[in-house]
Amino acid sequence: MADVAAAPPRAQQNWSIGWGDAGPFLALAALVAIGYLVNPDFLSANNIANVVTRSAFIGIIAIGATFVISSGGLDLSVGSMAAFITGVMILFMNTVAPNVGTAAIPLGMAVALVTGIACGLLNGTIVTVGRIEPFIATLGTMGIFRALITYMTDGGTVAIDRSLREAYRPVYFGDVLGVPIPILVSLGVALVAAYVLYRTRYGRRCVAVGANEDVARYSGISVTRVRITAYVIQGACVAIAAICYVPRLGAATPTTGLLWELQVITAVVIGGTALRGGRGRIWGTVAGAVILEFIANLMVLSDVVSEYLVAAVQGVIIIIAMLIQRMSKR
Amino acid sequence: MTGALAHLPAIQGAPILHAERLGKEFGGVTVLSDVTLDIRPGEIHAIIGENGAGKSTLMRLLSGYLRPSEGGMLMDGEPVAFHTPSDAQAAGIALVHQEILLAEALTVTENIFIGREMTRFGRLDERAMREAAAAQLAEIGCKVSPRALVRDISLANRQLVQIAKALLGTHRVVIFDEPTAVLTHDEVDPLLDIIIKLKQRGVAILYISHRLDEVERLADRVTVLRDGRRVGTYDAEGLTPQRMASLMVGREFSSLYPPKLERVPGEPALEIEHAHVPGFVNDVSFTLRKGEILGLAGMIGAGRTELFEGLLGLRAASFGGVRLHGRPVHFHSPADAARAGLGYLTEDRKGKGLLLGERLAPNLTLAALDRVHPFAGLDLAGEARQLDQAVRHYDIRLRSLDAKAGQLSGGNQQKLLLAKVMLNEPSVLVIDEPTRGIDIANKSQIYAFIQSLVREGRSCIVISSEMQELIGLCDRILVMRSGRINGELTGDAMSESNVALYATSSVASEEISKGNAHG
Numbered sequence: 001m002a003d004v005a006a007a008p009p010r011a012q013q014n015w016s017i018g019w020g021d022a023g024p025f026l027a028l029a030a031l032v033a034i035g036y037l038v039n040p041d042f043l044s045a046n047n048i049a050n051v052v053t054r055s056a057f058i059g060i061i062a063i064g065a066t067f068v069i070s071s072g073g074l075d076l077s078v079g080s081m082a083a084f085i086t087g088v089m090i091l092f093m094n095t096v097a098p099n100v101g102t103a104a105i106p107l108g109m110a111v112a113l114v115t116g117i118a119c120g121l122l123n124g125t126i127v128t129v130g131r132i133e134p135f136i137a138t139l140g141t142m143g144i145f146r147a148l149i150t151y152m153t154d155g156g157t158v159a160i161d162r163s164l165r166e167a168y169r170p171v172y173f174g175d176v177l178g179v180p181i182p183i184l185v186s187l188g189v190a191l192v193a194a195y196v197l198y199r200t201r202y203g204r205r206c207v208a209v210g211a212n213e214d215v216a217r218y219s220g221i222s223v224t225r226v227r228i229t230a231y232v233i234q235g236a237c238v239a240i241a242a243i244c245y246v247p248r249l250g251a252a253t254p255t256t257g258l259l260w261e262l263q264v265i266t267a268v269v270i271g272g273t274a275l276r277g278g279r280g281r282i283w284g285t286v287a288g289a290v291i292l293e294f295i296a297n298l299m300v301l302s303d304v305v306s307e308y309l310v311a312a313v314q315g316v317i318i319i320i321a322m323l324i325q326r327m328s329k330r
Numbered sequence: 331m332t333g334a335l336a337h338l339p340a341i342q343g344a345p346i347l348h349a350e351r352l353g354k355e356f357g358g359v360t361v362l363s364d365v366t367l368d369i370r371p372g373e374i375h376a377i378i379g380e381n382g383a384g385k386s387t388l389m390r391l392l393s394g395y396l397r398p399s400e401g402g403m404l405m406d407g408e409p410v411a412f413h414t415p416s417d418a419q420a421a422g423i424a425l426v427h428q429e430i431l432l433a434e435a436l437t438v439t440e441n442i443f444i445g446r447e448m449t450r451f452g453r454l455d456e457r458a459m460r461e462a463a464a465a466q467l468a469e470i471g472c473k474v475s476p477r478a479l480v481r482d483i484s485l486a487n488r489q490l491v492q493i494a495k496a497l498l499g500t501h502r503v504v505i506f507d508e509p510t511a512v513l514t515h516d517e518v519d520p521l522l523d524i525i526i527k528l529k530q531r532g533v534a535i536l537y538i539s540h541r542l543d544e545v546e547r548l549a550d551r552v553t554v555l556r557d558g559r560r561v562g563t564y565d566a567e568g569l570t571p572q573r574m575a576s577l578m579v580g581r582e583f584s585s586l587y588p589p590k591l592e593r594v595p596g597e598p599a600l601e602i603e604h605a606h607v608p609g610f611v612n613d614v615s616f617t618l619r620k621g622e623i624l625g626l627a628g629m630i631g632a633g634r635t636e637l638f639e640g641l642l643g644l645r646a647a648s649f650g651g652v653r654l655h656g657r658p659v660h661f662h663s664p665a666d667a668a669r670a671g672l673g674y675l676t677e678d679r680k681g682k683g684l685l686l687g688e689r690l691a692p693n694l695t696l697a698a699l700d701r702v703h704p705f706a707g708l709d710l711a712g713e714a715r716q717l718d719q720a721v722r723h724y725d726i727r728l729r730s731l732d733a734k735a736g737q738l739s740g741g742n743q744q745k746l747l748l749a750k751v752m753l754n755e756p757s758v759l760v761i762d763e764p765t766r767g768i769d770i771a772n773k774s775q776i777y778a779f780i781q782s783l784v785r786e787g788r789s790c791i792v793i794s795s796e797m798q799e800l801i802g803l804c805d806r807i808l809v810m811r812s813g814r815i816n817g818e819l820t821g822d823a824m825s826e827s828n829v830a831l832y833a834t835s836s837v838a839s840e841e842i843s844k845g846n847a848h849g
Contacts, residue, residue: 200706201699207688208696214682217644218674219697219750220665278687 023324024271024287031294039301049180051297052290053172056182057082057241058260059289062267063186063193063282064237067230068134069268070197070280072210073127075234076138079260080145081119085242087149087158087252088115094161102167113239119145120235124228142261150254159251172247182244186286189240193233194282203280206230210277259311263292266318274325292317343371346406346534347392347423347503353400354387362387362558363400369503369534374525376537376545376566379555380578380769382739385538388555389507392536393425394418422502426509428538430488432495434481439463441480442495466494470524485630486517493524504528505536510544511767514629514795516834522548540769542571543798556580575770586774587802588781596620597656599789600672600758602641604650610636612813615650618758618789623780625804626793627829633813634793635677638760642667642674654758668697673756675747677763677793679740683747686736690728691717693735693746698753720749725775741772748779759783762793777803797829809833 035042042048061078068075093108100107119141126137152158160168174181197203208216209226217223249256269275270291271284295317296310305313345368353363362384369375379385390396392403394412403410405421412418415425432441439456442463448455463476472490474483480491489509496504506525510518525548529535539545545552545566552569554561554577561577575586600618605611610633618624626634640647643662652659654670661667664674676682684693691713695702702716703709717731724745728738735743744765751759764780765773780803784790794800800807807819809832817832819825 195707199708199710201703201708202706204692204696204699204708208685208692211685211687212681214678215685215696218664218676218682220663220668221696222663222665278685 021272021281021284024281024284024291027270028287028291028294031291031298035294035298035301038298038304042298042301047297047301049183051293053180053182055289055293056186057245058263058267058292059186059286060189060237060241060244061234061260062264062271062285062289063189064234065264065268066193066271066273066280066282066285067197067206067233069265069273069275070210070277071206071227071230072213072277073227073230074134074138074265075123075231076135076261077119077123077142077145078234078238078264079257080142080149081116081235081238081257082242082245082260083149083252083254083256083258084119084145084152085112085115085239086246086249086256087152088112089242089246090158090160090252091152093164094158097161097163102164104161104164105168109243112243113236116235116237116239116242117232118235119238120232121228123235124231127231128224128227146254149252149256153252153254155254157251157253160246165247165250168247170247172244185240185244189237190282190286196233197280197282202226202229207278207280210274210279212278262311262318263289263314266314266321267292269318269325270321272325275322288321344407345370345404348404348407349388349392349401350404351401352388352391352398352403354384354391354396355399360558362391365401365555365560367553367560367563369536371502371534372529372532373550374529374535374537374548376539376549376552377555378539378542378545378552378574378578380771382557382769383555383578384558385555386507387558389425389505389536389538392418392503393423393505395425419499422500423505424496424499424501424503425505426493426496426507428507428509428511430485430492430512432480432488432492434479436480437476438467438474438478438480438483438491439476441491442466442476442498444495446498462498463494466498467491470494470497470527471520486513486521489513489517489521490524493521497528501533503534503536505538507538508540508767509537510539510541516629516830518544540767542574545574546571554578578769579771586770586777588778590805591781591785595622596789598653599655600791601651601653602637602649603652605637605640605647606649607633607636607640607645607647607813610813611640611647614810614813614815616808616815618791620655620789621784621787622806623784623790623792623804625800625807626791626810627795627797627800627807628810628816628833630795632810632833634810635762637810638674638762638791638793642672664697668754668756671755671757673751673754673759675751675759675761675764677766679743679747680736684735684743684750687734689732689734690721690726690738690746691731694720694750695753697750701753716753720746720753724749724779739769739772741768741776744768744772744776745779748776752783756788758789758791760791760793764792764794765796765799773799797826800824800829801826811835 061082065075065078089108089112092111093104096107097104123138123141126132127134130137171181176184197206205216205221205226208221209223213223267288268285270288272281273279273285292314295313299305299310299313300307348368350366352365354361365388377385377388387396391398394415394417410421433444439460443459448459460476467474467476470490470493472487472494474487474491480488489512509521513521522544525535537548549566551563552566552574553563556578596619598617599620603615605614614637628634636645639645641652641661642664643666644664654672659670667674680686694717695713702713720726726742726745728742735746738746761780764776780790780792792800792804801824807824807829808815809817809819809829811833819828
């Protein structure tokens with residue numbers, strides 16, 4: 001072994017994908033096949049488009065979570081944050097709509113984005129500067145955001161102003177060349193995210209911090225900055241998801257985004273990102289989000305299992321995904 | 331004293347444990363083949379070999395952590411097969427691991443009895459366990475309290491606790507896997523005494539170590555492994571470390587260290603004045619000159635590593651002044667230091683140096699991302715070229731460029747780490763424990779690299795607990811003790827006895843100067 005080649009073997013350009021990486025896509029393919037067998041309607045373009053569109057929100061948020069988790073963090077506040085951002089955005093638009101008309105919509109989107117980034121900054125700062133476990137820190141902000149949206153809506157509903165509703169509708173219900181806009185948005189977000197995670201210095205640093213904080217620190221990486229940035233990316237992703245979500249809901253309520261954090265983390269883990277950090281898989285996450293929505297859809301279509309058990313099945317899936325990760329380590 | 335005791339005639343009994351043509355394959359790769367070996371009661375049988383020679387695999391086979399793919403084992407002449415480590419334990423084979431495998435949050439007693447707690451009517455019998463632990467610790471001369479938390483005791487004591495744990499059950503064969511790797515010079519002797527005591531009680535001991543001087547002192551017989559095969563088994567009598575090294579490497583070895591360069595001391599490269607690191611370093615000042623290799627000796631806990639962690643902004647510290655090539659500097663982070671031209675190689679290459687689960691290229695460029703990738707987007711082709719260059723220049727041996735850093739041998743990991751730090755082209759390099767746990771061939775290469783760096787006009791500080799290494803490599807040695815510089819040695823004064831004296835005794839400097847005055 002000591003005498004292995006003085007001239008090292010050339011690395012094959014590293015495009016080969018291991019079985020572990022292919023897992024979520026294989027699962028997705030299997031699910032599609034099963035879906036078709038159970039109910040041929042499953043594969044109708046209409047149904048597929050519908051399901052994928054619905055998965056977009058979780059998908060977009062989960063892409064942000066991929067950064068947080070691969071950097072060794074966790075964000076439980078995403079569901080509440082989505083509700084909070086939605087509330088802020090709708091209140092803002094309703095307030096300015098009488099004066100600026102439909103220009104309220106782009107302004108509202110900007111406000112949503114700023115709010116999301118601020119929320120992420122808050123989470124990141126508490127975790128890094130405050131040195132509080134991400135689990136606890138974001139459990140705290142989860143409660144805060146949830147309480148704020150409840151307070152803002154007075155426990156009820158804040159609906160988007162009638163004058164804006166029609167103009168905003170296409171953001172969720174519209175399409176370009178037949179592809180629903182939420183799908184295009186999440187595809188765009190995924191493309192950018194994959195570039196950032198795999199092809200930029202930030203991506204390298206993010207994964208390094210998650211893999212071993214000490215190594216990162218000794219290598220001259222500002223762990224604090226990398227971590228905060230990950231939470232900010234998460235905040236921005238939640239905002240983008242919220243922006244797409246507003247037309248579908250038409251209102252912000254205290255139950256908006258409830259338990260989304262469970263689905264988001266499930267999608268990320270199914271996708272092959274290591275929950276302990278150090279490995280992020282953007283496209284796996286996207287596949288994970290679609291898988292979750294496919295399963296829910298399948299349960300509705302098949303009548304074999306009650307759709308009330310969707311969350312239970314998703315819970316089972318996250319456990320299975322973790323077991324597979326564990327076993328593929330061996 | 332230990333030296334004399336070590337060569338008591340071995341009891342010429344029948345072997346307790348006999349391994350017959352043991353072999354092991356992992357996924358088609360043969361890592362060990364055709365190793366025959368016997369261990370007799372009351373003998374210390376050393377196993378030596380370079381990293382990758384198959385020592386660890388052999389140990390794991392003998393102690394039930396792995397199952398052989400070929401061959402088998404006899405115990406007292408009867409065939410045995412161990413399916414689990416506890417099978418081997420039950421048969422009387424105890425393994426003392428190289429790494430410290432203790433739960434830091436638990437007490438010494440809890441660690442010793444973990445998994446085999448004593449109970450009384452179904453309740454934990456804390457008192458009996460504490461007493462048994464105390465007895466076991468006293469037996470091996472370890473003075474820690476059974477109630478102490480493992481996280482509060484020193485590394486040397488943790489090693490002893492680990493030994494106490496291994497010796498708790500029946501132990502007819504005790505396997506020590508590099509027990510002194512984590513210990514400093516002064517902590518080694520008590521451990522060797524324990525091993526000799528065991529031997530005198532008729533226990534058969536298998537001793538694996540990189541430190542050939544220890545092997546020479548302890549062993550009755552020596553088995554040399556190379557590339558997964560047994561080169562031979564030799565009587566230790568008359569086997570010099572030099573000869574052992576040659577057998578391990580398979581070629582003659584003249585010297586580990588490159589010849590020292592004749593050089594005139596250059597201008598100051600790094601000046602440190604009045605360094606304080608609370609709890610570790612107390613008013614340390616020194617100057618590193620250009621083109622110099624300065625050694626920093628001392629025991630673990632003397633504050634050497636902490637001094638530089640303080641300098642890099644990794645822990646709270648204050649300095650009267652720090653000048654790099656005459657310019658005052660103040661570093662907030664390793665990044666600051668790297669930009670200014672100071673590189674630091676951590677002593678903990680697995681915990682703080684490399685991302686073991688990552689491939690080599692990301693590891694290589696991690697500390698120099700801005701340099702290798704001038705834009706936010708990665709320049710993967712440039713990175714591949716850098717890796718290619720590093721692999722060639724530092725002679726990093728690997729199976730494929732897609733390998734993960736954790737799959738490299740210790741020596742190759744260390745070379746990768748060196749290449750990583752050198753990507754920032756530091757003018758001053760601080761190397762903390764440059765050769766810990768790596769084999770002789772790689773050691774010798776790393777010494778040559780260090781010297782060539784200095785020949786290029788860089789300056790180097792080497793922190794090491796291996797005195798021979800400092801003496802062989804350095805132009806000057808500073809010895810630290812309890813957070814202070816306790817002595818400076820140059821030229822012929824750089825001897826093991828002087829280093830040891832300064833490292834352990836506060837009055838050493840006066841005694842030596844007195845001795846010189848009178849003599």
